[in-house]
Amino acid sequence: MISGSPGKWVIEDAGSRSGSYLNGRLFQREELVLGDILKIGPFGFRFDGLRFVGTFGTTGAVLEAWELSKTAGGTKILDAVTLRIEACQFVGVIGPSGAGKSTLLDALCALRPADSGQVTVDGVDIYRHYEFLRDSLGYVPQDDIVPLELPVEEALYYSARLRFPAETPLAEIRKVVARTISQLGLTERAGTRVGSLSGGQRKRVSVGAELLGRPRLLFLDEPTSGLDPSAEFKLMESLRLLAAGGCTVICTTHVMENVHLMDRLAVLSEGRLVFFDEPGSARGAFGIERMTQLYERIPHAPRLPDAAGAPPKPREPEQHPSPRRAPALRILLLRQWAILRADWKNLLLVLGQPALIGLMVTWVTRDPALILFFAMISTLWFGCGNAAQEIVKELPMFRRERLIGLGRHEYLLSKFLTLSRITVVQSLLLYGVMQLCASGIGGSPGWQIGALVATSLASVGLGLAISALSRTILQAVMLVPLVLIPQILFSGFTPPAGDMKPGPYFVSRLMPSASTQAVMDTSLFWGKKITGSMRVDFPTAFSNLNHDKSLRNGQIYQNPRPAVEGLAALLAWTISTYVAAWFGIRGKERG
C-alpha cells in the first residue's frame, strides 16, 4: 500500500503472501526514494519519483562474455575471453600492467567493444541493444567523472539531473543525492568541493555519481589506485556491500590484499584469461602459499580452455523503456554557472583581469589605434585562455556522460555559450575601462563593440578547438601562444597591410585578428573626412584601408565593406572552429 503526498511517499507491505521486496529486502514501512525497486512476485517496478513503472530486472544482472577478442597494433590485446558472472557477484579482474584489464572491462561494458565475441546482460546482447541496457549500467573510469570545482552535493545533483527523466521532481533528486552521499559515508563532506577531498573520498563521489541511477551492473577501472591501504579496504568493502545489496560489481585492480572480499577473481595475462574462480582456490591453482605471490606465477599460467560449442543465443529485449531525458543543454548551462559561482576568487580574477589591463594600456598610451589593438589581442587571449582547458580537463566526465546519452552538440554548445558570455563580459569591461580612462577612445563605438563581441565568439571557438584537439592539458596550454602570437604578427596592425610582402599579406587575410583589425580601422575612419593628415595620425588604419588605393582626399569615409567582411570572417571562424571542436570531441569519445 502506498500513501502520502508528492515529496513524501510511504510504502507499506499489506501482508502480501508471495513476498514483496523493496531494493531486494523484505520491508514493513519505508519512505520511497527515487530509483527504489519494488519486487512483487515475478514483477519488478521502479519508483521514478512520481509513480512505479515496470522495469527490466530488479536485482544485479548476469553478465556473459563469449570468446571476446581484440587486436590493436598487430597484437592480440584480448584473446578469446569467455566468462560468466552471476547476479550480485563482486568480481575482481587482476593482472600485470598491460595485461588487458581495462580493455576487458571496456569490452564488457561496451565502452570500447571487442572486435569479435559476444557480451550479454541477462541474455540481451549489449553491443546490439546498448540503448536498452544503458540505464542498467554504471561505469567508473580511473579519472574523476564529476566536476572538481563543485561541492559534493552539487556535483552529484547535476549528475543526477542528467541521468533522470525530464519530469522527475527536483525534490526527489535532492533526496536520492542525500541518500547516496550517506550511503558512501560522505555526509560530513557534502558541502566540500570535490577537488579538496582526499583521493579515496573523491573516488567515492565518482562511484556515487554512478549509484544515483541504481545500476544493476557496475564496472570500475582501478578504483583503488592511489589510495592508502585503509581507504582501499573501505572502498572495496563498500563495493562488497553494494553487490550484496543487489548490484553485480566488476572491478579491475592491481592489489591482492582485499581479494578475499570478492566472489570471483579473473586473472589476465597478455590478454588471455588464465584463472576465473573463487579467490580462495587461486592458491591451489597457482601453487602458491600467499596471494601476494600470485603475480610471479601469472606469466607461466596456461590459458583456460576455449569455450566449447556455439555462443549462447541472445534474446531480444521485451520492452524498450526510453524515458524522456531532461533537456541536457539547460542542465549543463546551470552546472557551468554553478561552477563559476562556486569559486569566487576565480570569478574575481575573471573580472579583475580586464579592468587591470584596461588601466595599464591607457596609462601607457592614448593612441586610439594602439588602445583598440590591445583590446582586440586581450579579447583573443581571454577567449582562448578561458576555453583552452575546458574540454581536455574533463574528458573522462564527458566520455561517461556521453554514454548516458548526452549529445556532443549539447555539451559543446553549453561550453560555447557559457564561455562566450564570460568572454564578451570581459571584453566589454575592458573596453569600458579603456573608454573611461582615455576619456573616449574616438572612432565609432558601434563598430568597435561589434568587433569585440565577434572576436570574443571566434576566440572561444579557437580555444574550444584547441581543447578538443589536444591530448593533455599541458598540450592545450602550450598551443595557446602558438595560436595567439601569429594573431599579433599577422593582424595588420604592425606591420600594416601596406608594408607586408604578398605572402604574409595573404596569410594575414586568413587570420581572425586581421578581420578584427579591419573593423577597428573602419571604426576609426567612420564618418570622417579623408585628409592628408590621416596618413600621419592613423598610419596603420590608413595603410590597411588604402591597400587597394581607394581612399580619396575630401571623401567622407562611410565604406562598410572592410568591416562587414571582417565581421563575416569572424563568424566563419566561430563556426569552423566549433565544427573542428565537434570533430575533436567525437574522436576522443572512446578514449
Ligand SMILES: Nc1ncnc2c1ncn2[C@@H]1O[C@H](COP(=O)(O)OP(=O)(O)OP(=O)(O)O)[C@@H](O)[C@H]1O
Ligand atoms: N588503442 C590501443 N591501441 C594500441 N594498443 C592498445 C590500445 N589500447 C590498449 N592497448 C594495449 O593493450 C594492452 C592492454 O592494455 P590495458 O590498458 O587493457 O592494460 P591494463 O591491464 O589495464 O594495464 P594497467 O594495469 O596499466 O591499467 C597494452 O599493451 C596496451 O598497450
Ligand SMILES: [Mg+2]
Ligand atoms: Mg588499465
